[in-house]
Amino acid sequence: MARPLIADVDLDALRHNYALARELAGGSRALAVIKADAYGHGAVACAGALEALPAGRRPPAFAVACLEEAEALREGGIVTPIVLLEGIFEAQELARVEALGLWMAVHSDWQVEALLAYRPARPIPVWLKVDSGMHRLGFPPDQVAAVWERLSAAPAHATGLLLMSHFATADARDSAYFDRQLACMQALAHRLGASLCLANSPATLAWPQAHGSWVRPGVMLYGSDPLEQPSEASRRLEPVMTLRSEIIAVRELAVGEPVGYAGRWRASRPSRIAVVACGYGDGYDRHAADGTPVLVAGRRTAIAGKVSMDMLTVDVTDIPEAGIGSEVVLWGRSRHGAVLSVDEVARHCDTISYTLLTGILPRVPRHYSQRT
Ligand SMILES: *Cc1c(COP(=O)(O)O)cnc(C)c1O
Numbered sequence: 331m332a333r334p335l336i337a338d339v340d341l342d343a344l345r346h347n348y349a350l351a352r353e354l355a356g357g358s359r360a361l362a363v364i365k366a367d368a369y370g371h372g373a374v375a376c377a378g379a380l381e382a383l384p385a386g387r388r389p390p391a392f393a394v395a396c397l398e399e400a401e402a403l404r405e406g407g408i409v410t411p412i413v414l415l416e417g418i419f420e421a422q423e424l425a426r427v428e429a430l431g432l433w434m435a436v437h438s439d440w441q442v443e444a445l446l447a448y449r450p451a452r453p454i455p456v457w458l459k460v461d462s463g464m465h466r467l468g469f470p471p472d473q474v475a476a477v478w479e480r481l482s483a484a485p486a487h488a489t490g491l492l493l494m495s496h497f498a499t500a501d502a503r504d505s506a507y508f509d510r511q512l513a514c515m516q517a518l519a520h521r522l523g524a525s526l527c528l529a530n531s532p533a534t535l536a537w538p539q540a541h542g543s544w545v546r547p548g549v550m551l552y553g554s555d556p557l558e559q560p561s562e563a564s565r566r567l568e569p570v571m572t573l574r575s576e577i578i579a580v581r582e583l584a585v586g587e588p589v590g591y592a593g594r595w596r597a598s599r600p601s602r603i604a605v606v607a608c609g610y611g612d613g614y615d616r617h618a619a620d621g622t623p624v625l626v627a628g629r630r631t632a633i634a635g636k637v638s639m640d641m642l643t644v645d646v647t648d649i650p651e652a653g654i655g656s657e658v659v660l661w662g663r664s665r666h667g668a669v670l671s672v673d674e675v676a677r678h679c680d681t682i683s684y685t686l687l688t689g690i691l692p693r694v695p696r697h698y699s700q701r702t
Contacts, residue, residue, distance in 0.1 A: 334576035335608050337690055338662065339371050341379035341700035343553060343568040348380055348389065350566055351534055351547045358541040360534070361391040361413060363548030365399060370613075370687040371552060371571055372696050373399065374406030379700060381410050391433065393546055397423050404430050413457065413546075416467065417441050424448045435459045435494060437467040442477060445487050455490035456481060457527060460518060462495040462511040471514055478522050492543065493524045500532035500540075501556050508533075512540050532556040535564050554673055554683035569669060571687060572662025573614070573694070577626070577654055579605040580646070589643050590635030595620050603634060604646040606658045611639040613689040614660060615679040618642070622678035625659035626652045628666020633678075661686070 352360045368376035373394070380389050393413040394400050400412045414434040418424060421444035427434055433455035436442055445456065458478060461468035469477055474493070481488045495515050499507045512528070519526050519542075526542030531550035533540045536557055549556050553569040581604075583589070583597040597603075604626065610616040614637055622633040624644045634645040646652040657665055661672040672683040679686065 333607050334574075334578075335612060335694055336574055337370075337694050337696050338572040338574055339375065339696055339698050340568070340570050340572070340663075341375070341698055342702065343570045344371070344376055344379055344551060345383060346568050347551045347553055347570065348383075349387065350563065351531075351545065351550060352387070354534055354538070354563055355541055355545045356538070358529075359390050359544045361393050361544060361546050362389040362551055363393045363415075363530075363546055364403075365393065365395040365415065365548070366688045367399075369549060369552050369684065370690045372698070373403060374408065375696070375698050376551075377403055377408045377410070378406070379698075381408060391544075393548075397426055397432070400430060400432050401426070411455070415546075417459075418444065421448070424450070424454075427454060428452075433457065433490070435467075436477075436481075437469065439477075442480065446480070446484055448487065450487065453485060453487055453489035456488040457490075457492050457494045458524075460493055460495045460515065462514040463507065464496045464498045464511075466496070468495060471518060474518055475522060478524065491524065492527055493518055493522070494527040497528065497530060497533055497540070500530060500537060502558050505537075508537065508540075512537075515542075530556075536561055549684055549687075552683075552687060553671075554687070555671070556683075569662045569671065571672070571690075572664075573608070573660040573690065574662065575606050575608045575658045575660065577604040577646075577652060577656045577658060578607050578641075580653060581605070588635075590638065592636060595635040595643075599647065601634075601645060601647045602652075604644050604652055604656070604658070606642050606644060606660075607640070608642055608658070608660055609638045609640040611691070612694050613686075613691040614642065615675075615681060615686060615689065617679045617681065618675070619678050619680075623670055623674060625657075625664045625666075625668050625670050627656045628664040628668045630668070630670070 391411040417434040428450045437459035459468035527544035529545040531547040534545045534547045555564040635643040
């Protein structure tokens with residue numbers, strides 16, 4: 331029998347979460363962010379599932395981080411427009427941007443110069459990125475009008491101009507910094523008569539006043555709740571990836587016996603320890619503390635001992651029915667019905683769902699399911 335670890339990807343759940351993003355977006359258009367191989371879920375499969383939705387319910391665009399990611403989607407047969415969130419990394423990429431029908435952000439002067447020096451057969455859709463307070467990419471607010479005017483005056487090069495920016499604190503309840511960024515962008519939009527694209531997942535979920543003409547949810551599409559405090563809407567998200575394995579061995583340990591490297595966990599009572607085929611060589615986080623939740627045969631228990639490269643160990647003392655071959659869910663939905671959220675696992679690993687999901691390595695086969 332093959333090694334039992336798989337990442338089950340529920341494409342119906344992905345569509346459900348996208349439909350929720352669209353519903354929340356109201357009159358705004360909702361693109362789907364599928365960078366980093368759709369946050370580890372498989373970009374071509376996820377884009378294909380969303381593109382197959384009926385017209386009017388499918389994403390009008392996808393977004394990725396770079397040209398290579400867009401090329402992989404086009405090779406996979408995806409025809410929907412794709413936005414390059416960081417634009418080009420060198421001027422010679424413009425020919426591919428044009429040939430593949432991509433849209434692109436411009437965040438730096440050199441990108442503007444490259445675009446104006448290039449003569450596309452048809453103008454390229456361009457989103458002008460503003461640094462409204464994230465202090466990562468984008469033009470400072472006081473330079474935006476000049477760049478906007480240059481691009482507006484070059485209709486043979488750039489079309490579909492709008493202003494985009496990224497929030498630093500949309501996941502937090504305290505809105506002071508968020509409000510400052512939003513006010514900055516609203517002032518620019520008003521002055522230039524521009525439309526806006528601002529909202530990541532937390533802003534799509536929690537800040538309708540920031541929806542603008544486009545929202546750009548990412549992680550929520552995969553069922554992770556990015557909000558500090560769950561909302562009524564975020565509770566409707568469904569997990570897309572189930573990281574599923576099985577017990578491959580069981581140990582009976584006397585009081586005081588240690589488990590795994592450095593003996594981090596020790597039995598405080600006579601214990602049954604299950605060995606699970608999943609480790610950091612699969613992308614499971616080695617920082618998972620003792621107590622990190624796991625579902626065994628649909629019941630909650632916890633990691634006991636350090637995660638190894640190919641295996642991890644869980645305490646099944648209180649799950650007497652657990653044995654070799656029992657289902658183990660590291661996150662997602664058990665066949666027995668229970669759900670373990672990747673967000674909860676992330677908290678025990680001192681990280682966020684994004685790193686866990688994008689961290690699942692190619693060694694783990696992805697299995698796709700959909701009813702429709
Ligand atoms: C990744 C990314 C997003 C999506 O963010 P989530 O928090 O996953 O919703 C949106 N906009 C930009 C510019 C990004 O880089």
